[in-house]
Amino acid sequence: MSGGDAPRPLTGDVDPAEFRAAAHAAVEWIAAYLEGNADPATAPPVKSRVAPGAIRAALPPAPPAHGEPLAAMLADVQRVLLPGITHWNHPGFFAYFANSAPYPGILGELLAAALNANGMLWAASPAVTELEQVALDWLRQLLGLTGDWFGEITDTASISTLYALAAAREALGAGVREAGMAGRADLPRLRVYCSEHAHSSVDKAVIALGLGHDNLVKVAADDAFRMRPDALAAAMAADAAAGCRPMAVVPTVGTTSVTSIDPVAAVVRVARAHGAWVHVDAAYGGAAAVVPELRHVLDGADGADSLVVNPHKWLFTPMDCSVLYTRHPDRLRQAFALVPEYLVTTGRDGAVDLMDYGVQLGRRFRALKLWMVLRAFGAEGLAERVRHHCELAREFAGMVHVEGAPWVLMAPVTLSLVCFRHEPAGMDEAALAAWNATLLARVNADGRAFLSHTKVNGRYLLRLAIGNLRTDRTHVAAAWQALREAVAAGP
Amino acid sequence: MSGGDAPRPLTGDVDPAEFRAAAHAAVEWIAAYLEGNADPATAPPVKSRVAPGAIRAALPPAPPAHGEPLAAMLADVQRVLLPGITHWNHPGFFAYFANSAPYPGILGELLAAALNANGMLWAASPAVTELEQVALDWLRQLLGLTGDWFGEITDTASISTLYALAAAREALGAGVREAGMAGRADLPRLRVYCSEHAHSSVDKAVIALGLGHDNLVKVAADDAFRMRPDALAAAMAADAAAGCRPMAVVPTVGTTSVTSIDPVAAVVRVARAHGAWVHVDAAYGGAAAVVPELRHVLDGADGADSLVVNPHKWLFTPMDCSVLYTRHPDRLRQAFALVPEYLVTTGRDGAVDLMDYGVQLGRRFRALKLWMVLRAFGAEGLAERVRHHCELAREFAGMVHVEGAPWVLMAPVTLSLVCFRHEPAGMDEAALAAWNATLLARVNADGRAFLSHTKVNGRYLLRLAIGNLRTDRTHVAAAWQALREAVAAGP
Numbered sequence: 008m009s010g011g012d013a014p015r016p017l018t019g020d021v022d023p024a025e026f027r028a029a030a031h032a033a034v035e036w037i038a039a040y041l042e043g044n045a046d047p048a049t050a051p052p053v054k055s056r057v058a059p060g061a062i063r064a065a066l067p068p069a070p071p072a073h074g075e076p077l078a079a080m081l082a083d084v085q086r087v088l089l090p091g092i093t094h095w096n097h098p099g100f101f102a103y104f105a106n107s108a109p110y111p112g113i114l115g116e117l118l119a120a121a122l123n124a125n126g127m128l129w130a131a132s133p134a135v136t137e138l139e140q141v142a143l144d145w146l147r148q149l150l151g152l153t154g155d156w157f158g159e160i161t162d163t164a165s166i167s168t169l170y171a172l173a174a175a176r177e178a179l180g181a182g183v184r185e186a187g188m189a190g191r192a193d194l195p196r197l198r199v200y201c202s203e204h205a206h207s208s209v210d211k212a213v214i215a216l217g218l219g220h221d222n223l224v225k226v227a228a229d230d231a232f233r234m235r236p237d238a239l240a241a242a243m244a245a246d247a248a249a250g251c252r253p254m255a256v257v258p259t260v261g262t263t264s265v266t267s268i269d270p271v272a273a274v275v276r277v278a279r280a281h282g283a284w285v286h287v288d289a290a291y292g293g294a295a296a297v298v299p300e301l302r303h304v305l306d307g308a309d310g311a312d313s314l315v316v317n318p319h320k321w322l323f324t325p326m327d328c329s330v331l332y333t334r335h336p337d338r339l340r341q342a343f344a345l346v347p348e349y350l351v352t353t354g355r356d357g358a359v360d361l362m363d364y365g366v367q368l369g370r371r372f373r374a375l376k377l378w379m380v381l382r383a384f385g386a387e388g389l390a391e392r393v394r395h396h397c398e399l400a401r402e403f404a405g406m407v408h409v410e411g412a413p414w415v416l417m418a419p420v421t422l423s424l425v426c427f428r429h430e431p432a433g434m435d436e437a438a439l440a441a442w443n444a445t446l447l448a449r450v451n452a453d454g455r456a457f458l459s460h461t462k463v464n465g466r467y468l469l470r471l472a473i474g475n476l477r478t479d480r481t482h483v484a485a486a487w488q489a490l491r492e493a494v495a496a497g498p
Numbered sequence: 499m500s501g502g503d504a505p506r507p508l509t510g511d512v513d514p515a516e517f518r519a520a521a522h523a524a525v526e527w528i529a530a531y532l533e534g535n536a537d538p539a540t541a542p543p544v545k546s547r548v549a550p551g552a553i554r555a556a557l558p559p560a561p562p563a564h565g566e567p568l569a570a571m572l573a574d575v576q577r578v579l580l581p582g583i584t585h586w587n588h589p590g591f592f593a594y595f596a597n598s599a600p601y602p603g604i605l606g607e608l609l610a611a612a613l614n615a616n617g618m619l620w621a622a623s624p625a626v627t628e629l630e631q632v633a634l635d636w637l638r639q640l641l642g643l644t645g646d647w648f649g650e651i652t653d654t655a656s657i658s659t660l661y662a663l664a665a666a667r668e669a670l671g672a673g674v675r676e677a678g679m680a681g682r683a684d685l686p687r688l689r690v691y692c693s694e695h696a697h698s699s700v701d702k703a704v705i706a707l708g709l710g711h712d713n714l715v716k717v718a719a720d721d722a723f724r725m726r727p728d729a730l731a732a733a734m735a736a737d738a739a740a741g742c743r744p745m746a747v748v749p750t751v752g753t754t755s756v757t758s759i760d761p762v763a764a765v766v767r768v769a770r771a772h773g774a775w776v777h778v779d780a781a782y783g784g785a786a787a788v789v790p791e792l793r794h795v796l797d798g799a800d801g802a803d804s805l806v807v808n809p810h811k812w813l814f815t816p817m818d819c820s821v822l823y824t825r826h827p828d829r830l831r832q833a834f835a836l837v838p839e840y841l842v843t844t845g846r847d848g849a850v851d852l853m854d855y856g857v858q859l860g861r862r863f864r865a866l867k868l869w870m871v872l873r874a875f876g877a878e879g880l881a882e883r884v885r886h887h888c889e890l891a892r893e894f895a896g897m898v899h900v901e902g903a904p905w906v907l908m909a910p911v912t913l914s915l916v917c918f919r920h921e922p923a924g925m926d927e928a929a930l931a932a933w934n935a936t937l938l939a940r941v942n943a944d945g946r947a948f949l950s951h952t953k954v955n956g957r958y959l960l961r962l963a964i965g966n967l968r969t970d971r972t973h974v975a976a977a978w979q980a981l982r983e984a985v986a987a988g989p
Binding site: 031071094107110113117145183187206207217348388 | 512514516517518520521522524525526528529531532533545546548550551552553554557559560561562563564565566568570571572575579580581582583584585586587593594597598599600601602603604605607608609610611612613614615616620621622623624625626628629631632635636637639640653654655656657660664667674675676677678679680681682683685686687688697698699701702703704705706707708709710711712713742754755810816817818820833834836837838839840841842849857858859860862866867869870872873874875876877878879950951952953961
């Protein structure tokens with residue numbers, strides 16, 4: 008080491024020429040894959056057809072002793088893994104909430120992986136923190152939120168909501184951070200409220216935070232599946248009267264089952280009467296606010312305390328990228344900031360250390376892909392695409408409506424999700440559930456489309472969720488055709 | 499939609515030819531960047547020199563109205579962002595724990611971004627779940643763990659540890675998941691133990707879970723910075739006698755400040771006497787177990803209940819990739835499983851739905867990069883590289899030792915971290931801290947190397963952490979040279 012010793016050769020160090028060749032091949036493969044997915048003539052089945060264990064069985068049970076070439080891995084991705092991939096990045100994907108990885112986002116991820124920067128501290132790679140601030144301020148403007156919202160990127164809405172409720176818990180002023188909740192005579196039960204149609208991430212956050220699943224109150228919804236403010240008020244009042252502490256309310260903008268939109272402004276008014284935090288779950292639906300005439304989906308949100316929106320859902324950003332906004336970043340800091348000596352930095356006045364606003368220390372450079380997507384689309388491009396998805400959903404609902412019985416629409420089409428089912432005469436609910444599950448299985452086996460289902464108020468229904476960047480009329484029409492063929496195949 | 503309407507053109511849809519051109523250029527840029535970083539003649543300064551706010555000020559305050567070309571973004575990455583990047587993927591990076599994104603890992607991230615698959619459920623993309631199982635079973639074998647460990651990938655060690663402690667909480671059988679912890683007369687304070695040198699992620703997990711920071715007991719260490727089992731036993735006994743419930747112990751294999759290794763087997767014995775869960779934080783140090791002669795770092799771990807190791811630290815996998823292993827996956831499921839109707843799948847007996855083992859629902863295809871890294875290196879390649887890093891650390895420590903006073907080593911070199919400082923005669927601790935902070939600032943401004951510091955037992959010390967794939971003798975020698983020049987520049 009004092010000089011003279013040549014670095015000894017070590018295995019496992021891929022030659023740059025090998026990387027260049029493999030990465031250029033991968034780029035060509037990706038372009039062909041995505042263009043192929045978008046063309047019904049060449050698209051693979053959307054949903055994988057492999058049996059459980061098949062992929063695992065096709066792979067060696069032990070790691071190789073010696074290094075292998077990249078070309079062999081690319082071949083295995085194609086030959087072994089691809090049959091096990093359900094193609095989310097495919098315009099025939101209508102299940103859950105569809106998402107997209109467009110070219111600019113893929114490029115952003117490629118660059119982020121190469122830089123491998125960790126933005127835990129501003130000083131650990133200043134551009135990671137500052138680009139995150141820029142991109143999230145751009146997104147805030149696109150969503151029409153006021154200037155007093157602080158944003159941070161997390162991996163998932165589940166974590167964003169967990170952070171928000173941790174901040175709400177700290178905002179109680181009950182010293183939970185230091186003293187905890189167990190073994191304290193001074194602490195009542197802490198109650199959280201959401202609608203009966205809220206996402207399971209609220210349940211998981213309440214469980215993880217130690218608040219207890221029993222203390223998540225599922226408030227009744229109206230007949231359009233929206234949280235009823237009167238029912239919320241009654242539940243909060245009853246809890247307060249019983250000596251519980253109403254801690255937070257989580258209205259949803261775009262519920263997972265039916266994309267209903269809770270009346271956020273009214274919820275905020277009810278919550279304020281009890282001093283409860285309001286966290287808006289706009290993980291999917293918030294994206295619609297980039298369309299000027301749909302901006303009303305976030306009406307009332309500026310009165311809330313925090314809000315989650317997921318660019319990796321309906322804003323054409325590759326997984327993972329969730330954004331937590333809050334008007335009270337001080338509360339997030341209060342909940343989480345903790346600076347061990349090995350992370351103390353000096354001499355950077357005014358810089359934000361994003362590790363202080365959550366649990367995770369490591370912070371991947373996710374802002375890069377988001378920034379590239381926002382630039383590649385521009386405000387108008389995003390709005391046009393989201394608007395178009397809503398139009399396609401209305402068109403599909405129109406076809407279901409025009410076709411008529413036994414096809415029925417099961418929920419209002421508020422955004423880009425259509426809930427429907429096939430209701431032959433004489434079937435009870437159990438038979439309808441079984442029949443529609445059969446239709447779903449047939450459609451998903453067909454390969455042209457992948458849909459999912461849910462149950463709402465005890466009724467099984469089918470979901471066609473439009474959200475992939477490249478989904479257009481032809482793909483929606485193919486899904487409709489597959490559904491009709493599934494019916495025609497008979498009971 | 500019924501046919502005849504041509505899809506209307508929408509903005510924001512990047513042409514595949516534009517993607518191909520930009521992505522091929524990015525691949526060339528990445529290879530040149532990484533080769534350039536490794537060559538002292540061309541390497542950029544490791545640590546960014548920008549002032550707070552400079553990157554943000556160089557970017558437009560509002561998003562563009564219309565889409566922009568990819569080439570413009572690549573140019574801005576180079577021109578605007580790169581000066582704000584601290585180069586983690588640079589062999590002169592010796593701060594915190596150094597990490598790496600080698601070529602195979604970058605390629606894996608590129609492919610994962612394009613597929614954009616979400617492995618929340620087995621059925622949502624079977625290959626995502628099954629490749630994760632395969633890659634983690636390979637890694638388990640490489641670490642020498644027994645066959646009864648279940649693994650899952652998380653984003654960070656902070657989340658892995660949070661999950662482990664949530665499982666520990668559920669293992670109490672106290673019904674915390676459903677009833678929570680607040681407002682319960684039957685629940686005593688729940689206590690968690692780690693050494694005084696444990697990572698702040700343990701603190702954050704205890705805080706987030708609502709256990710209370712006051713209930714994290716920092717157990718005294720011996721003079722090699724290892725948790726003292728006798729002190730642990732005394733603390734647990736005192737707590738039990740006081741009516742508290744000892745819930746979990748978190749020994750560390752490779753503490754952040756000094757990479758000390760707690761005596762896991764002895765800790766397990768003490769914890770077992772109180773029925774407490776043992777979670778091993780081997781986020782950094784666990785990687786050493788891939789070297790046969792260093793496998794002893796995990797001695798005793800097979801008696802623990804859970805263990806975290808981060809391939810994105812010292813196993814040459816791009817951020818983010820942490821792995822949580824547990825011998826009690828049933829406890830993790832018990833803590834977190836919750837299946838809403840819209841995620842119910844049928845007909846896949848034997849398939850694991852990884853969403854049931856944690857908070858997050860969305861699951862990026864992180865296994866792909868890990869699998870490609872393990873294949874590209876092979877067992878021998880990984881071992882050679884980790885072994886070499888340990889040799890480099892011993893060589894650097896040898897140079898400090900041979901140079902002698904006022905240079906002093908401050909902790910045993912257990913793995914690839916060297917703790918040291920410069921101790922001119924006549925300085926008290928405050929003066930020594932200030933002087934070494936000055937040296938650190940000079941070295942980091944110099945550009946050849948980036949080191950960090952910590953405080954242990956009140957003493958400020960410098961850390962040279964070797965972990966980047968391409969770090970070799972020349973880079974370590976350059977850091978040493980920069981340190982000596984910093985001293986030579988005088989007080």
